[in-house]
Amino acid sequence: xxxxxxxxxxxxDQLRQSRYTKHISDKSLEKLLIYSDFxxxxxNRVIIHQGEINHHLFVLVSGAITVKVDGNFIYTLRRNxxxxxxxxxxxxxxxxxxxxTNEDSDVIAISxxxxxxVSPEDETLIEDSQVEIRLILHEWFSRILSExxxxxxxxxxxxxxxxxxxxxDLDNAKKVQEEVFYSNLQNIPGFQLHLKxxxxxxxxxxxxxxxxxxxxxxxxxxGDVTGHGTASALxxxxxxxxxxxxxxxxxHPLKTITAVNASSLKYMPDNYFIxxxxxxxxxxxxxxxxxxAGHHPGILxxxxxxxxxxxxxxxxLGVFPSEMCNYHExxxxxxxxxxxxxxxxxxxxxMQSKNVNGYxxxxxxxxxxxxxxxxxxxxxxxxxxxxxLSDKQxxxxxxxxxxxxx
Numbered sequence: 265x266x267x268x269x270x271x272x273x274x275x276x277d278q279l280r281q282s283r284y285t286k287h288i289s290d291k292s293l294e295k296l297l298i299y300s301d302f303x304x305x306x307x308n309r310v311i312i313h314q315g316e317i318n319h320h321l322f323v324l325v326s327g328a329i330t331v332k333v334d335g336n337f338i339y340t341l342r343r344n345x346x347x348x349x350x351x352x353x354x355x356x357x358x359x360x361x362x363x364x365t366n367e368d369s370d371v372i373a374i375s376x377x378x379x380x381x382v383s384p385e386d387e388t389l390i391e392d393s394q395v396e397i398r399l400i401l402h403e404w405f406s407r408i409l410s411e412x413x414x415x416x417x418x419x420x421x422x423x424x425x426x427x428x429x430x431x432x433d434l435d436n437a438k439k440v441q442e443e444v445f446y447s448n449l450q451n452i453p454g455f456q457l458h459l460k461x462x463x464x465x466x467x468x469x470x471x472x473x474x475x476x477x478x479x480x481x482x483x484x485x486x487g488d489v490t491g492h493g494t495a496s497a498l499x500x501x502x503x504x505x506x507x508x509x510x511x512x513x514x515x516h517p518l519k520t521i522t523a524v525n526a527s528s529l530k531y532m533p534d535n536y537f538i539x540x541x542x543x544x545x546x547x548x549x550x551x552x553x554x555x556x557a558g559h560h561p562g563i564l565x566x567x568x569x570x571x572x573x574x575x576x577x578x579x580x581l582g583v584f585p586s587e588m589c590n591y592h593e594x595x596x597x598x599x600x601x602x603x604x605x606x607x608x609x610x611x612x613x614x615m616q617s618k619n620v621n622g623y624x625x626x627x628x629x630x631x632x633x634x635x636x637x638x639x640x641x642x643x644x645x646x647x648x649x650x651x652x653l654s655d656k657q658x659x660x661x662x663x664x665x666x667x668x669x670x
Contacts, residue, residue: 327369469496532582610660
């Protein structure tokens, strides 16, 4: 509705108090009201539809306006004199936001026709008052954009500070994670480890360890938490600690992994689980007893022959009670000159294609390059992936353990 005599003083006073119009003269403000409509909207009324062309600049007089983008809440306008719809008028593009009332609201609507661009020869046909209104609105827009740029700059500084602090925290967390895993790798007499582990992000979901169980017995752990990142890293550390505690003095890996699974059920979130290989190696007899919890088989290189070691289809950790997981303990008698290869799926999953199984591709690469010393072989496999990915970052954590039997 047009602004009548009764509403005019009230609306004029409201706009006079606005931070955007307080610099405009009374005379100019009066002219602005001439080209304005007064509108009353009920609660939950849509004023601007996202993706549609908006033809008005709106000034909030009373009530509250909610702004959403793609259905997500952005902010609420409540102050008298707040404006909305200005960006789509300035750019001429469809509105980037959805605007609706969240209570009964009164607004002033200024038509886009006031801002319509005309050629210089037609400029004389426009009333002086309309030209003045256009200048007023342009000044108004300038103040609005200046404020928004300032706020954006301040937010950018805030986010930059938060980003730096978060990066520092992640760097510290990564150091802690690496310190826990690497510093607790016990040396096994006659069973040399060659390890390559790189996380896909700052923190990783792979876990590995070598624990001194008792006398000549050593626990060997390799695990992979679903996903990677902060949540997976926390689960990896928690599970590593449980393995470390449960493995002490326990000769049979089946007993250890059963206990770890029972503990993991208490803290494992929904949609997370851990695949794991856990074995106990006897350094005096070269016997390896092991259990597989949903992990792919280890690979044995012996006398230029490559085979996968037997495993049962045990379920990953943290999914079901142990009596439902079908865990079985196997025994492998290793010999001098043997090499045992353990890895997480990040080592071969990038090799996967429609016609090629990534794990089988890894075996074929090992067959072709088994002549390389283990220390060279682990680096070769990592660099092979980097080249295949065109030197891009691995999308999953890469952990490879190669053991040489003296």
